[in-house]
Amino acid sequence: MHFLLLFSRQGKLRLQKWFTPVPEREKKKIVRDMTTMVLGRKPRSCNFLHWKDLKIVYKKYASLYFCCGLDAEENELLALEVLHRYVELLDKYFGNVCELDIIFNFEKAYFILDEFLLGGEVQETSKQVLSRSIEASDMLQEVCFGRSCLLSVLSIIFSVVL
Amino acid sequence: MPAPIRLRELIRTIRTARTQAEEREMIQKECAAIRSSFREEDNTYRCRNVAKLLYMHMLGYPAHFGQLECLKLIASQKFTDKRIGYLGAMLLLDERQDVHLLMTNCIKNDLNHSTQYVQGLALCTLGCMGSSEMCRDLAGEVEKLLKTSNSYLRKKAALCAVHVIRKVPELMEMFLPATKNLLSEKNHGVLHTSVVLLTEMCERSPDMLLHFRKLVPQLVRILKNLIMSGYSPEHDVSGISDPFLQVRILRLLRILGRSDDDSSEAMNDILAQVATNTETSKNVGNAILYETVLTIMDIKSESGLRVLAINILGRFLLNNDKNIRYVALTSLLKTVQTDHNAVQRHRSTIVDCLKDLDVSIKRRAMELSFALVNGNNIRGMMKELLYFLDSCDPEFKADCASGVFLAAEKYAPSKRWHIDTIMRVLTTAGSYVRDDSVPNLIQLITNSVEMHAYTVQRLYKALLDDISQQPLVQVSSWCIGEYGDLLVSGQCEEEEPIQVTEDEVLDVLEGLLVSNLSTPVTRGYSLTAIMKLSTRFSSVVSIYGSSIDVELQQRAVEYNALFKKYDHMRPALLERMPIMEKTASNGPTEIVQTNGETEPSVPDTKHPPLVTQPANQVTARSHDISVFTIDGSFFVTDDVLLNQWFNI
Numbered sequence: 001m002h003f004l005l006l007f008s009r010q011g012k013l014r015l016q017k018w019f020t021p022v023p024e025r026e027k028k029k030i031v032r033d034m035t036t037m038v039l040g041r042k043p044r045s046c047n048f049l050h051w052k053d054l055k056i057v058y059k060k061y062a063s064l065y066f067c068c069g070l071d072a073e074e075n076e077l078l079a080l081e082v083l084h085r086y087v088e089l090l091d092k093y094f095g096n097v098c099e100l101d102i103i104f105n106f107e108k109a110y111f112i113l114d115e116f117l118l119g120g121e122v123q124e125t126s127k128q129v130l131s132r133s134i135e136a137s138d139m140l141q142e143v144c145f146g147r148s149c150l151l152s153v154l155s156i157i158f159s160v161v162l
Numbered sequence: 163m164p165a166p167i168r169l170r171e172l173i174r175t176i177r178t179a180r181t182q183a184e185e186r187e188m189i190q191k192e193c194a195a196i197r198s199s200f201r202e203e204d205n206t207y208r209c210r211n212v213a214k215l216l217y218m219h220m221l222g223y224p225a226h227f228g229q230l231e232c233l234k235l236i237a238s239q240k241f242t243d244k245r246i247g248y249l250g251a252m253l254l255l256d257e258r259q260d261v262h263l264l265m266t267n268c269i270k271n272d273l274n275h276s277t278q279y280v281q282g283l284a285l286c287t288l289g290c291m292g293s294s295e296m297c298r299d300l301a302g303e304v305e306k307l308l309k310t311s312n313s314y315l316r317k318k319a320a321l322c323a324v325h326v327i328r329k330v331p332e333l334m335e336m337f338l339p340a341t342k343n344l345l346s347e348k349n350h351g352v353l354h355t356s357v358v359l360l361t362e363m364c365e366r367s368p369d370m371l372l373h374f375r376k377l378v379p380q381l382v383r384i385l386k387n388l389i390m391s392g393y394s395p396e397h398d399v400s401g402i403s404d405p406f407l408q409v410r411i412l413r414l415l416r417i418l419g420r421s422d423d424d425s426s427e428a429m430n431d432i433l434a435q436v437a438t439n440t441e442t443s444k445n446v447g448n449a450i451l452y453e454t455v456l457t458i459m460d461i462k463s464e465s466g467l468r469v470l471a472i473n474i475l476g477r478f479l480l481n482n483d484k485n486i487r488y489v490a491l492t493s494l495l496k497t498v499q500t501d502h503n504a505v506q507r508h509r510s511t512i513v514d515c516l517k518d519l520d521v522s523i524k525r526r527a528m529e530l531s532f533a534l535v536n537g538n539n540i541r542g543m544m545k546e547l548l549y550f551l552d553s554c555d556p557e558f559k560a561d562c563a564s565g566v567f568l569a570a571e572k573y574a575p576s577k578r579w580h581i582d583t584i585m586r587v588l589t590t591a592g593s594y595v596r597d598d599s600v601p602n603l604i605q606l607i608t609n610s611v612e613m614h615a616y617t618v619q620r621l622y623k624a625l626l627d628d629i630s631q632q633p634l635v636q637v638s639s640w641c642i643g644e645y646g647d648l649l650v651s652g653q654c655e656e657e658e659p660i661q662v663t664e665d666e667v668l669d670v671l672e673g674l675l676v677s678n679l680s681t682p683v684t685r686g687y688s689l690t691a692i693m694k695l696s697t698r699f700s701s702v703v704s705i706y707g708s709s710i711d712v713e714l715q716q717r718a719v720e721y722n723a724l725f726k727k728y729d730h731m732r733p734a735l736l737e738r739m740p741i742m743e744k745t746a747s748n749g750p751t752e753i754v755q756t757n758g759e760t761e762p763s764v765p766d767t768k769h770p771p772l773v774t775q776p777a778n779q780v781t782a783r784s785h786d787i788s789v790f791t792i793d794g795s796f797f798v799t800d801d802v803l804l805n806q807w808f809n810i
Contacts, residue, residue, distance in 0.1 A: 013220055019290060021256045028222070046484035046520050077449035077489060078409050081399065103177075104170055106220065107213055110249055115282075118321040119289040121358050124351040125406045126396040133314065137279045140241045 001079075001120035002054060002069040003030065004113070006102065009063055011035040014102050015109055019120035034058075034067050048076050059083050063099045085127070086116055092131055111137065166199055167192075169213045176221070189223050200231055208235060209246045216250055229254050229261045236268045241280065244272070248283045257293035266296050273303040278314055281307070285315070289322035297326040301333050308340040313349040320344070320355035324362045331366055338363075338370075345380050350397055350404055353384070357410040364417050375418055378425045382432045385411045389436065400444045412436070412453040419461035426462040433458055437470055448478070448486050452493070459497050472497070472504040479511045484520050491515060491526035498533045509534050513543070516550045521557075528558060532565040540573040544583060552590050559594035563587050567599060577610045578656055581617050589624050592631025600633050604640055616656040618645040623660065625670055630679045636687045639674060642667060643691025668692065 003022075006015040013031055022030070037049060038058045049056040051069070057079040058067040066083045070076065087097070089112050094101040102109050115133050116124065124130045167175075172192060179185035196211045204211075212231050219225035232254060235247025255262050265287075272284035285307065288300060304326060307319035327334050337359070344356035360377070363370040388403045388411075397404035415433075419425040436454045441447040451474055458471040475497075478490030491512070498505045512534065515527035528550065535543045544566070551562045566587050574580035584603055588595065607617050621638035629635055642649065646667055652659035674680050674688040 013222075016220065016253075018256075021258065021291065021293075023258065042521075044484070044519075046488045046522050048485065048488055048522060050522075073413075075409055075413075075449060075453050077445055077452050077485065078406065080485070081405060081446055081449055085399075104173055106217065107169075107246065107249060111245065114249075114252075114286050114290075118286055118318055118355075119325040121321050121324065121355070122406050123317050123321050123355055125354050125404050126350060128396055129351065133279075133282075137241075137245070140277070140279055141245065 004068045061087050166207050172214050209243050212250050248287045285318040285322045289325040294329045297329045301326050313352050317351040317355040320359045354407045361414045378428050399446050405446045409453045412457050416457035416460050476508045488523050495530050513546045535569045537573050559591045563591050563595045577613050588634040592634035595633040600636050614645045615648040615654040618649045619654045632684050635684050639687040639691045643694040646695045
C-alpha cells in the first residue's frame with residue numbers, strides 16, 4: 001500500500017498515512033486528485049479505479065471515504081477487507097464510531113492504524129490482540145501521566161519546603 | 163503565561179469559523195502562541211502544542227517549525243510524549259528533511275527500551291519512513307528483534323525488515339538466519355508478517371527464491387490447517403479463518419511455484435481444495451478465490467486446474483457484485499494471451515459486460531473484447547463493438563475507434579466489409595478518431611482498388627448528411643478528389659449508383675471550404691480535391707462538345723482545349739476580372755484575354771445577361787461552363803483563396 005486517506009463528503013481530509021516518501025507538494029496534489037476522482041464517482045460504481053500506475057480502492061462508510069493506493073500486484077478485494085477491518089477497529093475503540101470521533105481524536109485514529117498496518121502491510125490479523133495492545137498503550141499513557149503528575153506535585157512541595 | 167489551550171478545545175474553536183479567512187486568523191494566532199511556547203522550552207505542554215500543530219497541518223497549514231519539537235518529544239521519557247513525538251515525526255519528518263537523521267539515535271535507544279510499547283513505536287516509525295542511512299545504521303537492532311520470542315515485537319520487526327530491504331537491498335543477507343524458524347510460529351500476526359518478509363526476499367533475489375523453495379510443503383500445511391480448522395473466533399471473518407494470512411500464503415506460493423514443476427506439483431492439491439471449498443457469498447471468500455486463480459494461472463499447473471481457474475473467473479463475471487466482475491475482467495485480460503481458447507468460451511458474457519453501467523467495467527470489457535477478436539468471430543464481435551462505439555461515453559470513443567480499425571485491418575473478411583466498417587466508425591464517432599488514422603485510412607482505401615467507386619459513393623453520401631466530423635470530411639474530400647470521376651459516372655457495382663452531377667460535387671466541396679465547422683486542415687483537403695477535380699471533370703465540357711447549340715458547342719470545345727493544351731494559360735485566363743464600366747446590356751462585351759483562340763462572345767439572346775456587368779457573358783449561368791461559374795463566385799467571395807489556388 002502506498003497511502004491511506006480518509007476524507008469527508010466535502011473533501012476535507014481527516015487522516016493521511018503515507019507509506020512511501022513523497023514531497024509535501026506532491027502529497028497535496030495526490031489528495032486533491034483522490035478526492036476529486038472518488039467524490040465524482042456515481043453512487044453504485046465499483047470500488048476500484050486506475051490512477052497513474054496504481055490501483056485505487058475506496059469505500060464509503062457513513063460520511064467518510066476511506067481511500068488507499070495499491071501496487072499492481074496487490075489484491076484489491078483483500079484491500080476492501082483491510083479497510084473494513086480498520087473501520088471495525090475504530091468502531092470497537094470509540095463505540096459506534098462517527099466522523100466527529102475521528103475529527104476530535106485524530107491522534108488516536110493514527111495510533112490504532114499504526115498497530116494495524118506497518119509499512120503498508122497488515123501486522124496483526126486478530127481484532128482482539130490488536131484491541132488489547134491499544135488498551136495497554138493507553139493505560140501506559142495514563143500511568144505515565146499519573147506518575148508525572150505526582151512527580152510535579154512532589155517537586156512543587158519540595159521547592160516550597162526548601 | 164496561561165496554559166496553552168487543549169487540543170480538543172482548539173479543534174472545537176476552529177470548527178466554528180465560518181469563512182476560510184476566519185479560520186486562517188485563528189490558526190495564525192494559535193501558531194504564534196505555540197511558537198513562543200516552543201521558544202520558552204516548555205516541557206510540560208510541548209506534547210499538547212505539537213498535537214495541535216499536527217491538527218493544523220492536516221488542515222493544510224505549514225508546520226515545519228514543529229519538526230525539532232518532535233525530536234525533543236521522542237527523546238523524552240514520558241510515553242505520552244513519545245507517542246505524539248513519533249506521530250509527529252511520521253507526519254512532518256520524511257527523509258527529505260535535514261532533521262530526519264537526528265532521529266536515528268533516539269530510535270536506537272527506544273529499540274532497546276524496556277517497555278515493548280516504546281520499542282513498538284520505534285519499530286513502527288522506522289518501518290514507515292526510515293531513510294536508507296537510518297536503515298543501514300539500525301538494521302542490526304531490527305535483526306536482533308526479529309529473533310526475540312516476544313510475538314508483539316517479532317511481527318513488527320519482520321515488517322520493519324521488509325522496509326529495510328526495500329530501502330537497502332544489499333542488507334537482505336543479514337536477515338536470512340533469523341528467518342529460519344519464522345514459519346513454525348503459532349502466532350498469526352508473526353506468521354502473517356513472516357510470509358510478507360519471505361515474499362519480499364523471494365521477489366528481490368533469485369538465490370533467496372531457490373533457498374526458500376523448500377518451504378513449500380510447510381506453507382501448504384499451514385494453509386491446509388487454516389481451511390480445515392474449525393471456527394476460531396480470534397481470526398474469523400464471515401466464516402473464513404484468517405483470510406489475510408490465506409491470501410499472503412497463496413501469493414508466496416505463486417512466487418515459489420512460478421517456474422518450478424516440483425513446487426507447482428506440491429501445491430496442486432491445496433489450490434484445488436481452496437478453489438472448490440471457499441465460501442463465495444461474501445467479498446472475503448472471493449478475495450481468496452481471486453488470489454487462488456492468480457496463483458493457478460502463474461505457476462506450472464496442470465490443465466485441469468487451469469480450466470477450473472478460468473471457470474471461476476467465468477462465474478465471477480456473472481456475479482451481482484460489480485467489484486467481482488471488474489476483478490474477473492482484469493484477470494481474464496491477463497490470461498487471454500496464454501489461455502486464449504479457454505477465455506473465448508466466456509466471450510458472450512464478456513461482450514454483455516460492454517453494456518454494464520459501470521465505467522471501469524466497460525473499459526475492461528472493451529479491452530478484453532478487442533483481445534478476443536479473431537478471424538472466426540470478427541463479424542459478430544464487430545457488430546457488438548460498433549454498437550458499443552455508438553452508445554459509449556466520449557472518454558472511450560477514441561480508444562474504441564482505434565481498436566476497431568486495428569481489428570478490421572487484421573481480420574476483415576472482405577474488402578466491402580472493411581470499407582463499411584470504416585464508414586460506420588467515421589460516421590458515428592468521426593470526431594473522436596485519432597488524427598493519425600486519417601492517412602492510414604486513405605492508404606487502406608487506395609489499396610482496395612476495386613472498391614474505389616463504392617467507397618467514394620458512400621463517403622459522398624455521408625458528407626451530404628454531416629460535415630461536422632473532421633476526420634470523415636477529410637477522408638471524403640480526399641476520395642472525391644481522387645475518384646470524383648467514378649462518382650459522377652455512376653460506376654458503382656456494390657450498390658445502386660447514385661445520380662450526381664459534377665456541379666453538385668463541386669458545390670459540396672465548396673461548402674466545406676466556406677463552412678465554419680471546417681478546420682484549416684480540412685479546408686486544405688477540400689481545396690486540393692477541387693484542384694484535382696478540375697482535371698478529372700474537364701471531360702464534362704466535352705459532353706457539350708456535341709451539343710446542338712452551336713454556341714455551347716463552340717465554347718465547350720474551346721474550353722476543353724484550354725484545359726488540355728493550354729493549361730499553362732489557365733491562371734492567366736482565370737485571373738480576376740478587371741473593374742468594368744457600367745454599359746448598356748447590349749453594349750460591346752468584354753473579351754476574356756486570350757491569345758486570340760476564342761472569339762469574342764456574341765451577345766446571347768437566349769440567356770438575357772445580368773444587367774450590370776456585360777462581362778457576365780463569361781459567368782453566364784449555364785451549365786456547360788459551370789466550372790467558370792464557380793470560379794466567378796470565387797472572385798466574388800474569396801479573393802485570397804483564389805490567388806492562393808493559382809499561385810500553387
